Amino acid sequence: MNPEAKLAELGVDLFDVQPGTGPVQPWVRTGNLLYLSGRVPDSGLKGTVGKDLTTDEAYQAARECAIGHLSVAKSALGDLNKIVRVVKVLGMVNAVAGFEEQPQVINGYSDFIVDVFGDKGRHARSAVGMSSLPHNVPVEVEVILEVE
């Protein structure tokens, strides 16, 4: 499976992400691991899940985080075929106390990644609930990639 071809088939366009000059970078590589900073939805969607937003709306927001991360990875590596394995995802949902559907929300991220990468997209994960996230975004996701 060629992730670049798969994205074209899905009609998803990635965008360029530049490292910038601040303390926080979109990615850092150490050895064969590429650590990507927490990613939030690019649409500007805001709100707390279970109050302002439904699980389905947050699923779409998590999918946006995956597209953002693949944009970062493409900018870092030049070619998504250099990703050997998606290793570990931490999916954080801005949710009301007692919310129970964090996995269903973060599946918006995980399903997209496996659609694009197939078997090497399958990952270890936690999907958990936060009392608040920056700028009141509904979802923030971190990922660690093994790269060539």
Add this chain to the structure above:
Amino acid sequence: MNPEAKLAELGVDLFDVQPGTGPVQPWVRTGNLLYLSGRVPDSGLKGTVGKDLTTDEAYQAARECAIGHLSVAKSALGDLNKIVRVVKVLGMVNAVAGFEEQPQVINGYSDFIVDVFGDKGRHARSAVGMSSLPHNVPVEVEVILEVE
């Protein structure tokens, strides 16, 4: 210290964990690191700590997460003696705002790991409070293992 012998001495039986076909896997290996997905108690215990459950009850739930993780590691490696070091634990407690005893809760995980592995079970850790966890479980724990 032989972790397999120690588990037998403690009367703890591990169980088989299969990788499955979904996007989320119980473990992913990269180099000599084995990343285990967030683990929740297998007893089905539910509730928020500081409201529905006490710190002592949550300590037992965290111990269950450790048994679950060792079951995953055994399934992944075939032999727990292949674990070189327990590297890093992230212990997440579903707790009321203002809860202060996350370390005491996650000690249920950490104490068990060191009982089984001795010095190589000693780990870096954070133990923190979440506003919600999947299916209202009281504890979820992630771990990174160094393996042969």
Add this chain to the structure above:
Amino acid sequence: MNPEAKLAELGVDLFDVQPGTGPVQPWVRTGNLLYLSGRVPDSGLKGTVGKDLTTDEAYQAARECAIGHLSVAKSALGDLNKIVRVVKVLGMVNAVAGFEEQPQVINGYSDFIVDVFGDKGRHARSAVGMSSLPHNVPVEVEVILEVE
């Protein structure tokens, strides 16, 4: 940039951190990665951000976490020049629901790290809100370092 000289210039004294005999260690090394346990402010500052403490007060608390982590790293390595790269930071803010300024709080950590290390201090990061932290501290930070 020599981090030890820079700390002297800033008038910041580090302190010795011993590994101890408990299950939880201040650091664990695996390969060229040094995982540091979640660090809280050494001043004993307590409180929830957005209720008891302002963003500016929490910024100072996050700076304390950075000084604590450099003390741990110095104790582990003997010399901060052995740090090749600050790889990944997870900044956790004990905040009221709906709090939006986690990045501004954790900048207290990130700004200090880059002041001391320059380019190799720039890191991947998430900065997120927790419903509770141990002993009601306002901030807890984890870090992964690449070392010689």
